[in-house]
Amino acid sequence: MSPMRYRTAIRSKIRLPFPFRSHLYSSESRIECRSEPRSSFGIAFDIDGVILGGRAPIGGSPQALKKLYGDSGNLKVPFVFLTNGGGIPESRRAAELSEVLGVNILPSQVRFSTFSCSGTKVSNLWLCCLEFMGLRLADGNFGIALFRMQVVQGHTPFRTLLRRYENELIVAVGKGEPALVMSEYGFKKVLSLDEYASYFKDIDPVAQYKMWRTKEALYCSSHLEESVPRYDVYSDRVSAAFVVSDPVDWGRDIQVLCDILRSGGIPGWKNGNQPPLYFAADDLEYQAAFPSQRLGMGAFRIALESIFNRIHHSTLEYVSFGKPNPFVFKNSEALLAEFRPSQYDDHITNSGCSHSHGFRTLYMIGDNPLVDVKGAQQAGHPWFSILTRTGVFKGKDNHKEFPADMVVDTVEEAVDFILKREGTF
Numbered sequence: 001m002s003p004m005r006y007r008t009a010i011r012s013k014i015r016l017p018f019p020f021r022s023h024l025y026s027s028e029s030r031i032e033c034r035s036e037p038r039s040s041f042g043i044a045f046d047i048d049g050v051i052l053g054g055r056a057p058i059g060g061s062p063q064a065l066k067k068l069y070g071d072s073g074n075l076k077v078p079f080v081f082l083t084n085g086g087g088i089p090e091s092r093r094a095a096e097l098s099e100v101l102g103v104n105i106l107p108s109q110v111r112f113s114t115f116s117c118s119g120t121k122v123s124n125l126w127l128c129c130l131e132f133m134g135l136r137l138a139d140g141n142f143g144i145a146l147f148r149m150q151v152v153q154g155h156t157p158f159r160t161l162l163r164r165y166e167n168e169l170i171v172a173v174g175k176g177e178p179a180l181v182m183s184e185y186g187f188k189k190v191l192s193l194d195e196y197a198s199y200f201k202d203i204d205p206v207a208q209y210k211m212w213r214t215k216e217a218l219y220c221s222s223h224l225e226e227s228v229p230r231y232d233v234y235s236d237r238v239s240a241a242f243v244v245s246d247p248v249d250w251g252r253d254i255q256v257l258c259d260i261l262r263s264g265g266i267p268g269w270k271n272g273n274q275p276p277l278y279f280a281a282d283d284l285e286y287q288a289a290f291p292s293q294r295l296g297m298g299a300f301r302i303a304l305e306s307i308f309n310r311i312h313h314s315t316l317e318y319v320s321f322g323k324p325n326p327f328v329f330k331n332s333e334a335l336l337a338e339f340r341p342s343q344y345d346d347h348i349t350n351s352g353c354s355h356s357h358g359f360r361t362l363y364m365i366g367d368n369p370l371v372d373v374k375g376a377q378q379a380g381h382p383w384f385s386i387l388t389r390t391g392v393f394k395g396k397d398n399h400k401e402f403p404a405d406m407v408v409d410t411v412e413e414a415v416d417f418i419l420k421r422e423g424t425f
């Protein structure tokens with residue numbers, strides 16, 4: 001299967017194959033909450049428009065989160081943050097959230113496990129996906145890195161592509177530190193689009209008019225122009241482009257991405273096969289500090305796609321991760337299981353609740369019907385969607401196209417509802 005054909009697969013409704021579920025279920029490490037009540041439920045919180053408005057807490061989020069911890073400070077209810085945002089490593093985002101919200105959000109921890117697909121019913125599609133992700137080992141078994149983290153960002157699934165691009169030249173696009181994000185995932189030859197573009201003289205014909213650029217960026221840019229590229233960008237093709245976070249300079253980024261994608265990986269060269277292009281999310285709009293919604297990565301994708309398809313003989317091929325992709329929700333089930341008290345496994349087995357890592361209910365609390373609610377609906381059991389009115393959605397009643405299972409004003413109201421419903425309030 002070619003990489004781009006995978007787009008169809010990953011955007012459709014996906015059930016993880018048995019080996020994923022069974023192996024992740026048998027996790028050997030659990031969070032230290034042995035003295036706290038058992039939990040058959042977990043919560044995934046969206047961040048922008050639910051927990052934070054810009055950089056400030058909203059909707060009583062600090063108080064709401066504190067209710068998920070026991071008196072001893074240990075986690076009582078498994079929860080993760082599930083955001084399409086990003087641009088900084090997950091560990092740093094966890095530290096920032098801990099400081100702003102006053103609770104201890106765990107940074108990411110990784111361990112590697114292997115499993116065999118022999119003797120199990122795994123579709124050819126999933127075998128192709130595992131191959132595509134580079135998870136097949138030399139002995140024919142499959143290897144997968146298991147992550148224990150409380151912050152899942154839009155670009156977090158990019159780490160599953162490490163084996164494919166580990167030693168290939170790739171570019172990382174977006175605000176923050178996209179190249180650092182990819183480097184921390186293990187990619188060895190990654191350049192930010194800022195740095196990459198700086199090595200190509202006159203690639204941005206209007207750069208001199210960009211008076212809005214900060215002094216730091218100008219210094220960095222002029223410094224890079226004088227330096228020798230870390231990699232041979234003039235003959236080494238870009239193997240893939242990753243849009244890690246919201247692009248800052250749309251005009252320049254669209255220009256350079258078109259150069260890379262239609263030339264086959266080296267700007268200025270003749271037409272070649274398009275390198276793979278990955279987006280961390282596909283949100284058309286999102287709620288930030290400004291009262292009305294802001295254009296998101298999905299809007300950038302539409303702009304890039306529209307232009308590329310007008311200037312190139314074949315249409316743009318790409319893969320989008322992030323919510324509402326069901327893959328993200330299935331992955332969150334596995335992550336949440338890592339935070340469940342280990343004693344609960346016996347209870348799950350006895351109760352026959354053997355699906356979805358044993359959770360009876362997983363709550364998705366979000367502000368965007370097209371992203372959070374739609375994603376939870378597509379993921380199906382055991383997801384239960386709760387829509388807040390603190391972000392994108394501000395309606396009096398439920399959303400018409402993607403109605404949530406519950407609509408509340410704030411995240412604190414949502415948590416109170418969950419704890420009461422689950423009998424732990």
Ligand SMILES: [Mg+2]
Binds near residue numbers: 046048049050286367
């Ligand atoms: Mg949101």
